[in-house]
Amino acid sequence: GESVGLHLPTLSVQEGDNSIINCAYSNSASDYFIWYKQESGKGPQFIIDIRSNMDKRQGQRVTVLLNKTVKHLSLQIAATQPGDSAVYFCAETPTGGGNKLTFGTGTQLKVEL
Amino acid sequence: DAGITQSPRHKVTETGTPVTLRCHQTENHRYMYWYRQDPGHGLRLIHYSYGVKDTDKGEVSDGYSVSRSKTEDFLLTLESATSSQTSVYFCAISVTSGNHEQYFGPGTRLTVT
Numbered sequence: 001g002e003s004v005g006l007h008l009p010t011l012s013v014q015e016g017d018n019s020i021i022n023c024a025y026s027n028s029a030s031d032y033f034i035w036y037k038q039e040s041g042k043g044p045q046f047i048i049d050i051r052s053n054m055d056k057r058q059g060q061r062v063t064v065l066l067n068k069t070v071k072h073l074s075l076q077i078a079a080t081q082p083g084d085s086a087v088y089f090c091a092e093t094p095t096g097g098g099n100k101l102t103f104g105t106g107t108q109l110k111v112e113l
Numbered sequence: 114d115a116g117i118t119q120s121p122r123h124k125v126t127e128t129g130t131p132v133t134l135r136c137h138q139t140e141n142h143r144y145m146y147w148y149r150q151d152p153g154h155g156l157r158l159i160h161y162s163y164g165v166k167d168t169d170k171g172e173v174s175d176g177y178s179v180s181r182s183k184t185e186d187f188l189l190t191l192e193s194a195t196s197s198q199t200s201v202y203f204c205a206i207s208v209t210s211g212n213h214e215q216y217f218g219p220g221t222r223l224t225v226t
Contacts, residue, residue, distance in 0.1 A: 031213075042219060043203050043205070043219055043220055044203070045216075045217070046214050046216065089155055091156075091213070093213040099161055099163070100158055100161070100171060100172070101158065101213060101215065103155040103156040103157070104155055105154065106155055
């Protein structure tokens, strides 16, 4: 069945370093892959998405990479800041699935000062 | 926050009692969603709506019903709450027809004793 999973439950990085959060997916027919950030006590917040026909997309301090060969998605955060501390979820919207997002289980990013 | 509010924010109820959670939006967006979030499962879609009186089931719809009689309100009802429905419930909306960009409310923490 369809599944979106994360390699590491917790990632600790030093402030100023780059962070890389990884995600594996199983549905190769997915249209879009999305990253959400969830701060403690709040709802998830959309960060960036990438369409399945792209390999890379950049935003402000974030880059998402998509490797369809190995069904791998990653979120890179440049110059990680304390405000980046949160749980990060990958999600996918399968081809023909319309608005039914499938979320991964999340990675906790901790930024150490 | 895309003008999304949820009520109540916290609720404790007993097994077997009915519970209704409300999601209210102020910007007349067409698509609305209900998710539950549990440790180890990420977010899972319960039900969604693509217009007034138009709803459909998500991944974990058993034990839940929804109603949308007005654009701005999407209600989630647990007809007879069970302990397995203890969770944090999030409402979300889609701003555009590209529904993977969803905006989430602050969540409702429901405890069923």
